[in-house]
Amino acid sequence: xxxxxxxxxxxxxxxxxxxxxxRTLKHLARRGPDGSGIWISRCGRAGxxxxxxxxxxxxxxxxxxxxxxxxxYAISFNGEVYNYxxxxxxxxxxxxxxxxxxxxxxxxxxxxxYGSDMFSYLEGxxxxxxxxxxxxxxxxARDPYxxxxxxxxxxxxxxxxxxxxxxxxADPRCDLEINDAAIEHFKAFGHALQSETIxxxxxxxxAGSILEITSGGEVKVRKHSDIFEKIERRPKHSCVERxxxxxxxxENTVRKHLVSDVPIGILLSxxxxxxxxxxxxxRNCTSQLTALTILFEGLxxxxxxxxxxxxxxxxxxxxxxxxxxxxxxxxxxxxxQIIRSMDLPSTDGVNTWFAAKFAAELxxxxxxxxxxxxxxxxxxxxxxxxxxxxxxxxxxxxLPLNYINIKKIxxxxxxxxxxxxxxxxxxxxxxxxxxxxxxxxxCIDPQKYSSNNFDQIxxxxxxxxxxxxxxxxxLEIEFYLSSKLLRDADWAAMAHSVELRTPLVDYRFLDExxxxxxxxxxxxxxxxxxxxxxxxxxxxxxxxxxxxxYRDWLxxxxxxxxxxxxxxxxxxxxxxEYKSSLKFLDA
Numbered sequence: 001x002x003x004x005x006x007x008x009x010x011x012x013x014x015x016x017x018x019x020x021x022x023r024t025l026k027h028l029a030r031r032g033p034d035g036s037g038i039w040i041s042r043c044g045r046a047g048x049x050x051x052x053x054x055x056x057x058x059x060x061x062x063x064x065x066x067x068x069x070x071x072x073y074a075i076s077f078n079g080e081v082y083n084y085x086x087x088x089x090x091x092x093x094x095x096x097x098x099x100x101x102x103x104x105x106x107x108x109x110x111x112x113x114y115g116s117d118m119f120s121y122l123e124g125x126x127x128x129x130x131x132x133x134x135x136x137x138x139x140x141a142r143d144p145y146x147x148x149x150x151x152x153x154x155x156x157x158x159x160x161x162x163x164x165x166x167x168x169x170a171d172p173r174c175d176l177e178i179n180d181a182a183i184e185h186f187k188a189f190g191h192a193l194q195s196e197t198i199x200x201x202x203x204x205x206x207a208g209s210i211l212e213i214t215s216g217g218e219v220k221v222r223k224h225s226d227i228f229e230k231i232e233r234r235p236k237h238s239c240v241e242r243x244x245x246x247x248x249x250x251e252n253t254v255r256k257h258l259v260s261d262v263p264i265g266i267l268l269s270x271x272x273x274x275x276x277x278x279x280x281x282x283r284n285c286t287s288q289l290t291a292l293t294i295l296f297e298g299l300x301x302x303x304x305x306x307x308x309x310x311x312x313x314x315x316x317x318x319x320x321x322x323x324x325x326x327x328x329x330x331x332x333x334x335x336x337q338i339i340r341s342m343d344l345p346s347t348d349g350v351n352t353w354f355a356a357k358f359a360a361e362l363x364x365x366x367x368x369x370x371x372x373x374x375x376x377x378x379x380x381x382x383x384x385x386x387x388x389x390x391x392x393x394x395x396x397x398x399l400p401l402n403y404i405n406i407k408k409i410x411x412x413x414x415x416x417x418x419x420x421x422x423x424x425x426x427x428x429x430x431x432x433x434x435x436x437x438x439x440x441x442x443c444i445d446p447q448k449y450s451s452n453n454f455d456q457i458x459x460x461x462x463x464x465x466x467x468x469x470x471x472x473x474x475l476e477i478e479f480y481l482s483s484k485l486l487r488d489a490d491w492a493a494m495a496h497s498v499e500l501r502t503p504l505v506d507y508r509f510l511d512e513x514x515x516x517x518x519x520x521x522x523x524x525x526x527x528x529x530x531x532x533x534x535x536x537x538x539x540x541x542x543x544x545x546x547x548x549x550y551r552d553w554l555x556x557x558x559x560x561x562x563x564x565x566x567x568x569x570x571x572x573x574x575x576x577e578y579k580s581s582l583k584f585l586d587a
Contacts, residue, residue, distance in 0.1 A: 002064070002078040003028025004150065005049035006129040006161040008138040010217045014045050020160070020171065021049035027167035030341075031078075031494045034058070039065040039074050046131045046138055048076040053497055055080065055366060056261055062102035068112060072133045075108040078163055079126035079148045080501070082256035087121060111139070116210055119224035123256060123508045125501070127205070129161050136215035144225035144507040146194055146207025146482050149343070149490055153202040159213055161205075164343045164491075165197045169582070176582075177201055183575075190347030190571055194483035197344060207482060225507055227477065230514040231470050246521060247529040249512035250503075254280035257368060257503040265290045265364040266319070267355050267500075270309035272526050272539050273370030277503055279530055281368060282317045290364060291319040294355050296549050297327045304547035309538070316535055324358040328549075328556050335557070335577070341495035345578040347571045349488030351548060353495060360496040367498060371485050372505035375476045376513065377523050383469055469520060481505065 005024040007017050021038050029036075032051025040047045050064035067074040081087070084103035087110060092098070096109050103124075110118040111130050119141070127148035130139045140161055142150050151165050155173040162168045169176060177200045182192040195204050205211050208225040254277055258264060266281060268274050268291035281289055293310040307323050314321035331350075338353055352369075359367050374380050486505065493500035503509070513521060527539045551566030554573065561569045 002053050002076075002163075003031035003049075003051035003167075004076045004078045004127060004129055004161065004163045005167065006076060006131075006138065006140070007047050008131075008159045008213055009045045010157045010159075012043070012045060014158075017044075017047040017158075020158075021047050023170070024160075024162055024167045025049050025051055027170055028163060030497055031163060033497050035060075035063055037063055037065055039067060041074070041131050042071060042133060043136065045136070048074055048129060048131060050076040053365065053499060054262070055499055056084075056259065057100050057102035058261055059100070061100035062104060064104055066102075066104050066108055068108065073108060073112055074131045075104060075111070075128055077104045077107055077126065077128040078150075079124060079128070079143065080259070080499075081107055081122055081124040081126060082259050083121075083123040084259075090121075116212075116224070119210070123506070125506075127163065138213045139210065140205050140212075141210040141224065142205050142207050144208035144227050145477075145486060145505050146204070147486050147490075147502060147505060149487065150205040151197065151202055152205055152211070153199075155201075159217075159219075165199070165202055166343055166582075168202050169199060174199075175201055186345050186575060187571065189479075189484075190567075191484040191487065192344055193479065194487065227507065227510055228474050230510050231473060245512075245516045246525060249509060249516060250276060250526075250529055251280050251284065252512065253503045253506050253509040254368075255284040256506070256508075257501045258285050260366050262365045263287070263290070263363065265292050265359050265362070265367040267291075267352075267367050267369045268293050268310045268314060268319070268321070269370065270306040270313060271370060271373075272523050272530075273373030273504060275313050275535060275539060276526055276530060277368055277370055278313065278317055278319060279532065279535070282319065289319055290362065291321045292324070292355060292358055292362070292364075292367065293321070294324045294326055294351065294358060296331075296351075297325060298549045298552045299547060300325075312538060313535060316532055322358070322362060324354070324361075326354050328552055331553050332556050335553075336581075337495075339574065339577045340581045341491055342574075342578060342581075343491045344487065345575050346484065346488050346491075347567065347574055348484060349492040352489055352492035352500070356493040356496040356498040356500065359498050365498060366501060367493070368501050368503060369489065370504060371489060371502045372481060373523075373526070375473065375481045376504060376510070377521055377526055378469065378473065379523050380476060383472055467520075 003025065005021055005028065007020055009017065018038055018040055025036050025038070028051045032053045034054040035052040036050060038047060038049045048065040052064060054062070056062070065074050065076045081103040084106040088098065088106050091106065091109050091113060094113060096113065098105055107126070107128065108130070110121060114121070116139075125143045125147035127142045127150035128140070129150075132139060138159065140150060140152065142148060149163055150161060151163075151168055152159065152161050153168050153174060155171060158173070160168055160171065168174055179196060179198050179200045182196045182198045185192050185196075192198060195206060197203060206221060208223055208227065209221055210224050212220045214220070258281060264285070266274065266278050266289060268278055278291060291310065291314045293307055295305060295307050299305050311321055311323070338350060341353065342349070356367070486502070489500045489502070527536055530536050530539060550570040551561050554561050554566050554569055559569060559573050
């Protein structure tokens with residue numbers, strides 16, 4: 001994992017590009033502590049910067065920015081191309097020669113050979129910028145899920161790119177100009193949408209897209225991959241074929257994500273997703289794998305204590321199991337650093353931050369995570385509750401959606417006991433949350449509500465989806481997985497120079513799932529893919545979702561808490577502290 005930066009001037013007599021890139025790289029140091037570099041194009045209008053975390057080919061031969069021998073093409077790349085060995089053979093057969101054994105060089109020469117048609121070959125997570133001297137254009141792209149971040153801004157007559165929002169904001173040419181919509185979304189849901197930042201002047205390169213800036217400054221954006229078009233495809237075959245196909249798909253994606261020249265760990269929570277990843281990883285890895293589990297003080301011997309369950313799984317699989325207890329004092333001590341590490345404000349990611357800290361303490365540079373399992377295998381309560389909520393909330397369609405009505409309806413539903421699920425209660429108790437639930441349930445029929453902005457977004461991502469449950473799945477992937485979980489996983493892990501990989505969030509894996517017979521593949525289907533009978537039995541015992549003791553942390557620092565969970569106050573605390581942290585950007 002690395003840090004990417006780039007700058008492209010609209011004028012031939014560009015100045016200070018190298019100095020600007022050097023300033024940006026200072027803010028990307030934690031993303032790549034193993035090396036850094038700057039490259040300026042022949043024409044002087046473009047420059048690439050890079051900070052390196054060495055995972056594949058840790059020699060200097062794989063240093064970036066990487067340039068072709070004729071200096072016609074250069075790349076700054078963040079991520080991993082898991083099928084790079086096969087692609088290298090393909091390129092060698094076409095006459096290409098290589099100086100390194102890195103996936104970065106393969107990616108660069110894939111562009112040289114195939115241009116923007118390269119994406120159909122790629123398997124992995126990636127965000128990169130390529131300078132094309134032949135076309136005098138700058139090309140940027142992100143993987144289909146947006147696992148790896150990449151932001152863009154036009155600062156006067158320059159386009160700038162970076163792996164982090166804050167590194168662009170630190171540029172003295174950049175005006176913050178608060179994006180009020182993003183702030184309000186954070187207040188309601190604890191994060192901004194994945195395409196937005198808290199600044200009107202900085203946005204994300206769209207996930208699954210390629211962006212090209214021509215020599216004249218024209219910006220062209222097009223999709224190269226669409227994860228939602230695959231969701232509905234399901235052939236009909238027997239149950240035995242279904243289980244075999246699903247098991248093979250999971251094994252393939254886990255095997256790919258084990259490609260590394262450094263030690264790998266697994267974040268083991270004791271749930272189905274991390275257990276399945278662990279079992280397939282053990283089958284396909286010849287070196288010793290380490291399972292990591294964290295426990296926050298105050299949750300010991302409660303239903304949220306995952307240590308004993310994780311230890312049982314690790315022992316059954318022969319994994320080395322390491323447990324890290326995080327005290328309230330440590331959380332309070334680390335809070336300033338945690339907030340400064342947040343690229344954008346988020347109420348989540350603290351658990352990943354400490355898991356990555358633990359991995360770094362053990363000398364582990366790469367960890368596998370079960371992120372994405374709930375979204376792809378209908379694990380959230382929303383999949384069951386959305387149709388019910390739709391019936392309950394149908395009367396809302398005749399009411400003006402304003403704060404007073406939202407508040408009254410939320411209070412009624414909370415008092416009535418109609419909704420017993422704790423997650424829904426939590427959502428309703430937060431300001432503005434009913435608007436999301438209302439939008440979610442009415443978006444099941446996007447044609448009926450096509451005038452609503454929320455529905456317009458949904459229509460874009462689910463135009464080929466007819467099933468109500470799959471519509472909810474599209475929402476969960478777009479508005480929660482990509483906007484929150486993946487973004488949080490990136491900043492929290494990179495704060496400790498750790499690469500977090502997500503085998504269940506992979507475009508090729510989704511492609512394989514689309515071929516698995518059955519309309520909806522559930523968590524119960526995943527359990528059948530676990531070979532160990534003992535672990536299968538354990539997985540049938542419901543696991544309580546991961547809990548974070550926000551209330552204890554806030555009490556310790558003297559922040560007033562009125563709610564039972566403290567999540568509302570935590571959101572207020574994070575936003576205030578995040579705003580204060582921005583003043584350190586020019587340090």
